Amino acid sequence: MTEIGLPSGVRACLFDLDGVLTPTALVHAAAWKEMFDDFLRQRDGDDFRPFDATADYDAYVDGRPRADGVRTFLASRDTQLPEGEEDDPPDAQTVHGLGNRKNELVLEKIRVEGVQAYPGSVRYVEAVRAAGLRTAVVSSSANCRDVLVSAGIEHLMEVRVDGTTIRERGLRGKPKPDTFLEAAQDLGVDPAQCAVFEDALVGMDAGRAGRFGYVVGVDRVGQAEELRKHGADTVVTDLAELIGVPA
The missing domain is CATH 3.40.50.1000 (HAD superfamily/HAD-like)
Structure with missing residues (x-):
């Protein structure tokens, strides 16, 4: 060596x-959790099962392109969404919409926290x-x-x-x-x-x-x-x- x-x-x-x-992996994990928890809460109500920022992050989204992370985690919860378009607004209930919401959260955290x-x-x-x-x-x-x-x-x-x-x-x-x-x-x-x-x-x-x-x-x-x-x-x-x- x-x-x-x-x-x-x-x-x-x-x-x-x-x-x-x-x-920044910690920043990404926090953004994924915030985005997915909001989505799951809207879908399932207050009894929703939260996104685990360690286990779910490692298994389904860490290292993957953003849209792949959305698809893979949703599949783990037996959920599918329309693909949508890459420029979907962050409130769109599509794969790209959720991904763009997560990206918004990451950029805000980076801007605030550096x-x-x-x-x-x-x-x-x-x-x-x-x-x-x-x-x-x-x-x-x-x-x-x-x-x-x-x-x-x-x-x-x-x-x-x-x-x-x-x-x-x-x-x-x-x-x-x-x-x-x-x-x-x-x-x-x-x-x-x-x-x-x-x-x-x-x-x-x-x-x-x-x-x-x-x-x-x-x-x-x-x-x-x-x-x-x-x-x-x-x-x-x-x-x-x-x-x-x-x-």
Whole structure:
């Protein structure tokens, strides 16, 4: 292993955003809960079964494109809605309407609370770049660039593949490997020479499906064993552990 905790053949690092570089996974989970709880309360009354911001988030929406998250969670509650259109208003009772409501909530939370990158992640990415490796951010979020800018780390990423890229290029979202493969291609690096960094179980699945050289699971919520079961070569609680410095 090299001084940055990766096999010597790795030439590029592909980082998920929410939960790996920034703590915005918590913001997304809170927004999903608020949106789905409002929907379920309207549908079922005050006796509704709430969205679980840990279990439901991890199982059905974490790491997935927004509309896929809506569909997958609703399916878990034996519910289907019309697809609607991508520009549906946030009060529309459609897949895209619910997704747009969730996005509104996320943007408001980011505007009010701001975003800061994990210090250990910044140290690690800086070490990766100093070692001469290429870098990309791979996220299902259409707000990826706004978060990078708010956190002051946009300059650390050479390539960005995000929710907007998924839509424009017709990519399949995680757990399919398309987004990570696209980032590797944009960097001009073979997938076998790339390391994937993910906190979501569907991200682990994508890393394995794409036959990437190394997959790092980032455990922020106590799911280390699940990350390993889904294909992590190693699991850390903070990226700084890979270079042997405190987070």
